[in-house]
Amino acid sequence: MKLILKKEDLNKGLQTVQKVAQNKNNNLTSENGLLIKAMNDVIEFQANDYDMGIKTIVPGIIEEKGEAFVANPYLMELTRKLPSDEIEITKKDADTQMIIKGGKLKFECLTMNPNDFNEVEILENGYSHFTTTSVVLKDLIDNTSYACATDVARPIFMGTYLDVQGDTISMVATDTHRLALKTAPLDTPIENPLQAVIPSRLLTEISRQLPTDIPEPVEITAVRSYLAIKFGNVYIRTRLIEGEFPNYRRVIPTDFQCSITVGRSEFTGAVERASIVAKDAQYNVINFVFGDGEIHLMSQNPDYGTIEDYVACQMTGEPLEISFNGKFILDILKHCHDDEVVLNTRQNSPMLVQDKGNEASVFVVTPMRTK
Amino acid sequence: MKLILKKEDLNKGLQTVQKVAQNKNNNLTSENGLLIKAMNDVIEFQANDYDMGIKTIVPGIIEEKGEAFVANPYLMELTRKLPSDEIEITKKDADTQMIIKGGKLKFECLTMNPNDFNEVEILENGYSHFTTTSVVLKDLIDNTSYACATDVARPIFMGTYLDVQGDTISMVATDTHRLALKTAPLDTPIENPLQAVIPSRLLTEISRQLPTDIPEPVEITAVRSYLAIKFGNVYIRTRLIEGEFPNYRRVIPTDFQCSITVGRSEFTGAVERASIVAKDAQYNVINFVFGDGEIHLMSQNPDYGTIEDYVACQMTGEPLEISFNGKFILDILKHCHDDEVVLNTRQNSPMLVQDKGNEASVFVVTPMRTK
CATH class of the missing domain: 3.10.150.10 (DNA Polymerase III, subunit A, domain 2)
Structure with missing residues (x-):
C-alpha cells in the first residue's frame, strides 16, 4: 500500500x-x-x-x-x-x-x-427507510437523549426512542423521572412506520459526527435489529436495544391547575443559585411556590443553610406549592431556547415545560415528595 | 455585624x-x-x-x-x-x-x-528582610518550582529554595533528576542573607495571588521557621521546610563536549512528537544524536512502533549521542522564552539548557542510561 x-x-x-x-x-x-x-x-x-x-x-x-x-x-x-x-x-x-x-x-x-479486522457490514433489505437532514437529526438527538437513564438495571431507558410515522419524526428519552420529546416534520412521508430504541451513547457519537454548518441529507434505514445511517462520506451501523418502549404519549399531562409564564434566563439564574447549596444534599430538592406575579424558590442544606429567591412571572389558574429536583429543571431550561418558558402544573403531578410558542419540544418532570 | x-x-x-x-x-x-x-x-x-x-x-x-x-x-x-x-x-x-x-x-x-477560628499570626522580629516586586517574584516561582519533587520520601526536594545574598535573589528547585534555577537582581541589597526552603505547593498558591498587570512591591520577612509575605492588601504567612538544601551550584555543569543552538519552537515540536508514542512506555525515553547541522531524535514503544525526526541546529564541538526523559526536556522548553535555546552537553553527563543570551535562567537535566 x-x-x-x-x-x-x-x-x-x-x-x-x-x-x-x-x-x-x-x-x-x-x-x-x-x-x-x-x-x-x-x-x-x-x-x-x-x-x-x-x-x-x-x-x-x-x-x-x-x-x-x-x-x-x-x-x-x-x-x-x-x-x-x-x-x-x-x-x-x-x-x-x-x-x-x-x-x-x-x-x-x-x-x-x-x-x-471485522469489516463494517453494509446492511441491506431494510424494512423501512426515510431521509432527513443532519441539522434536524442533530437537533432531535441533542434535545432528547440527555434525559435517558444511565442505570443499566433497565436497559430500555438507556436508549432514545425513534418513532417515525407518516410525515412526522419524533424522538423521546426518559429515565422515568423526567421525559424529553421532540418532533420534526418529514419532507417525504415514510411508507412503513419505523420504531427503534437506539442506545443514547451511540446517538451522542452520531450527533458529534453530523455536520451543522450546512444541512446535509441523512438516510436512515432499519434492518433487523440495526439502523444504517448515511450522510456525506460517512456510513454508520448501530445496534438497537430490544424490548418495548412504553407509550410516551400517555405520560404527557394535559390537565392543569396553574400555568406560569416566566423569563427563561431569570428563572435559570434563580434555579442555579438555589441548586448551589441544595446539590450537595440528597436529590437537590428545590421547593417552588407558583404565585400570582412571583415564583418563590427555597432550598436548604442541613450543613450550610437555607436559600430563598423570587422571580417575576405571569400566572393563570391557582397558586401551587411543589418540589422538584433542581438538576432536572436546569437540564430542561438548558434545552429551551425562547425568551420565555411556560410551566403547566397540578398538585403532586408531573409538570409540563415548553418554550413559549413552540410545541415541537415537550419536557415532563415528576415532582418530589418532601413530606 | x-x-x-x-x-x-x-x-x-x-x-x-x-x-x-x-x-x-x-x-x-x-x-x-x-x-x-x-x-x-x-x-x-x-x-x-x-x-x-x-x-x-x-x-x-x-x-x-x-x-x-x-x-x-x-x-x-x-x-x-x-x-x-x-x-x-x-x-x-x-x-x-x-x-x-x-x-x-x-x-x-x-x-x-x-x-x-485560629487567627493568622502577624510575625514580628524577623532576622532578615527584603523587598522585590510581584512580577519578579512570580517569574522566579513560575520558572523554578515546577522542577521540585512530588515524592514525600525526601521532603526537602518538595520545596523551592530561596537564596537571597547581597543584591541577588535566587530560586532553585530540583527532584535530583533535573534542576531549575533562576536569579534576579535586588534594588536594595539585603543586610542578612536569607535562605529558606518553601513548600512548592504554597508557592503555587502565592504565585496565583501575585498581581502581574502592574508590578506591586512585595515585602518578605523571615521569622523563625516562617516567612511573612506582604503585597497590596494581602498578608501571607507560610511554613518553611526544615533541613539543609544541597549545594545547587555544585550540580551545574561547566565542562562540555558539544554546544548546540536550536530554534525553540522547532525543537519543541519534534520533542512533542517523539514523546507522543514514548510517553506511554516507561520513562518517556528519547534518544538524541546531536550532530553537525542536525539533531536526530528517536523514540520507540514496543506496542506502537518507532518514531524518528530531525531538527536543524548549529553545533560546535563533537557529535554526541545521549538519551533524556522527554517530559523533562518539554518542561524546560516550556519555561524558555527566546527564539533559540542553547544545549550544552557531555557524554553521560547532565545537560545545561539556557535561553540564548539570557543567563538568568539555568536548567539542568540528567541523561538516562539506555544500555
Missing part, C-alpha cells in the same frame, strides 16, 4: 472513526483499532465494535493498493502534529509495519493482521 | 482566601473555613491552616461591627452569581446564622463559633 494524503484529510478520517476505534469497554483486540483500506479506487477508514460500526471515505492518491489494521491510540495526536501538509503512508504486504512520513518525520507504526 | 459590600469586592476577598479555607488535606474543623472580621475599622477575610495563613482587607461599609466564621465550600460560587451588585451581610452576635442578601435573594448561611 502507498497513499498520499493531505494532513487535514487524514485527520478528518481518523477523527471520524477514532471514538469507535478506541472503545474502552472493549476487550476484544479485533474490535479495537481501525482499518485503512485502499483495495479499490477509494481510501476507506473503518472502525467496528459490537455496538457501532463506522466507515468513511478519505480523499487522497492511491499509488499502490493495500490495507492496514492499526490499533494505536496516539495515531491521531501524532498526525495532527506532523510537520508537513502532505503525508505519505506506505506498507509492504509482507511487513507488519506501516510507515507514516511527513516532513522529516518517519513513524514506523506497528500493525495487526488485516484479516483479523 | 452588618456590612455593605460590592459584589466584586466580596468575590475578590473570598477568592484570595478560598484555597487555604478549603484545604482538603485538613481534617481539623478549626483549620477549614474563613473568618469575616469587622471588629475595627476594616473588613478582613482570613483563612489559616498549619502550612499557610492568609488575610486580606476588603473595601466596604461597616454599619455594625462583628465577625463570622464560615465553612461553606459553595459560598464563592453563590456570591459570584448573586443577582445584585450590592451585597448586605448581617449577623446578630447571638445567632449562628449569617444572612447574605443580594437583590431578592436571601441566604441564611450557617456559621461556627468565631472563637474556634
